[in-house]
Amino acid sequence: MHPSADFDTSSLKSYTVSTSRTNLDVRKSNWTSLWFANLIQYFCGLQMSLYFTSMWPYLLKLDPTAQLPFFGIILASFSIGQAVGSPIFGTWTQKTESFKVPVATGLVFCCVGNILYGILPTIMWEVQWLMLVSRVLIGFGAGNLSALRAYVAASSTLEDRNTAVSLATGSQVTGMLTGPILQTAFAFIGDGVRVFNTFDLDAYTSPAFVLSIVLIIMAVMIFFYFSEDYAGVIDEKKEDSDVIIPPFDRRAAVVCIFLWFVIQTIAVNIESLCSVFTIAMYNWTSHQAIVYGGYIETASCALSVSQYLVIGLTRVGKIDKRIQILFGCIVFCIYYVVLLPWPFYPESLLYNPNVTDGACTYEWCQYVPKIPFIAYILVYVLCFGIAFPYIGNSIGTLFSEVLGPRQQGTMQGVFAFFGSVGRCAAPLVTTFFFNSSGYTWVSVEMLTFLIIGALSTCIFWKQMIPLELIQKKESISNNNNHKV
Incomplete structure (x- = not known):
């Protein structure tokens, strides 16, 4: 689908509200x-x-x-x-x-x-x-x-x-x-x-x-x-509009949808593995995993909410959305890098296959090192509390801007659909990896997704921008006549 010949495609530009009869500049939210x-x-x-x-x-x-x-x-x-x-x-x-x-x-x-x-x-x-x-x-x-x-x-x-x-x-x-x-x-x-x-x-x-x-x-x-x-x-059918809304860039939309799939996958991995991970890693009982995990989650939640407010109500939110996405990917990567089984981690896991609670009962517990508790607490609270707001908000906002000032119901449905697919598939894949080899391949899986997402953002950097509208040829002529 391409703009009609009735429009001057050479005038493709970001929308300037002061010259448009769509009156977006006088509308109020x-x-x-x-x-x-x-x-x-x-x-x-x-x-x-x-x-x-x-x-x-x-x-x-x-x-x-x-x-x-x-x-x-x-x-x-x-x-x-x-x-x-x-x-x-x-x-x-x-x-x-x-x-x-x-x-x-x-x-x-x-x-x-x-x-x-x-x-x-x-x-x-x-x-x-x-x-x-x-x-x-x-x-x-x-x-x-x-x-x-x-x-x-x-x-x-x-x-x-x-x-x-x-x-x-x-x-x-x-x-x-x-x-x-x-x-x-x-x-x-x-x-x-x-x-x-x-x-x-x-x-x-x-x-x-x-x-x-x-x-x-x-x-x-x-x-x-x-x-x-x-x-x-902008409803071109009903309004006396002097612009046309061109098709949105599908590549940019696909990158946004993929990134939303990734962060939903990360979110459900946290939900499904948090208690199981801490029981195996730190010999917590089920009750301790729920209580202490709740404390950790509360701290991360408080930090996350504060960052959403910062983004929404301060100049931080004005920073280029693509930069915020890359920042969020990097912060997430820090968490999963810390969770890799580095040989310099000093402690081993307590392997005991004969109990059902308070110990690591999997075969991999015999050779996988323990993540230092302080390191786990810090990266969980800080990385998740900071990364989710910056990448989640930026993807949602940028996706909306990529689609442009049109009704977005269908595409927002597609956006949410792939997020739900991530939440459906992630527990199955993550549980399989965790049961068979521990947290190692879970971390590798998520690092791979994040790297692909970051590289895709860089590759399609020029496409991941707000939709540029096309000014009608007759409107340009009228503006030139006014200048004369």
Whole structure:
């Protein structure tokens, strides 16, 4: 697809708002709607990780015969549902040019999934399969993140785009990081009570019921707080526009999608291996791994949130997005380089295949050195706390700018789809590597992805820029006449 002959392609340039009848320079971002969209994205991110620390004990309580392999499928089912839902919701918004109904529908699916998760003790029939169904429904509903990303891009002006996308991405990531912390807050309920002699309100089910209520309230509020006046979109069919929106550069879009796939893979690797890694590496019990891991995660989360605020609200966010992406890749690489089995690490692992907790039980424990504890703590908190904001925010913002001031629902759906594919595939590959050879090949795998991502950014440096619009030939002539 190429610009029409009616347009002067030699005038290809970055959009100058002062000379365009699209009036982008006088439009204003609706921050009430954008902040509400951020709140929804927070809860969508929250649902990805809220049950991670409690789901296995909950499943064992419901069915003591449950096995880890099927539990792994349950963990992946959220991402499977999201992979299906993301392109559907994205295309829906693209076709209808409306966000209210698609986003509200996604929240309703999440609500139904959470209610099903909470009433499993009442049903007590095929609970493993019903838990899987509940997670698929929640994941499918959370596919409305693609619609929300497109909404943020459509509703923010070019001037506000960086801040809007930074806060939106930060909201989702904050939800993902605080999920396990909020689950811990419900632990004081313990065994809880049985309401109406039917429903159990305990540490496992209460978060699901509370979240369901919140989601329904937000689904209703969408119709009152979502403005569909798109400050960041040029509709050439409806507007007296003096510019044409050319096709976006597919190479730049593919690089952004690949980088999003990589950081989602990194995120799920952390979630799936954190406890297992520390148990094997530092002889922690399962309880210690959850508690101490929570402390470490909280510190990393706090640093990450602070960096999102810095990016969104200070001049740091104005730094070239490509530079921020390379910076994030380098910081991630530092973490995985530290986790390589360097021969100068002095200590060995405690190998004991006869126990199930508090020791390293894998064959590779006999020859793989122990990562120094201080080094692990520092790189985990600092590298993840810093890298995620800079690379995650930059990819989201740059992808939106590469697509240009058009409706982005379908492409944001594709963007979210590949992120979900990463979250589905990573646990399977990572678990295989970890069981067979420890953390070595996991680190090599992620270093390879990061290096490919960084090199791709450098190779397509000139293409990874905001979309350049084409000024109409007649508009150029008019401007020249005015000058005369």
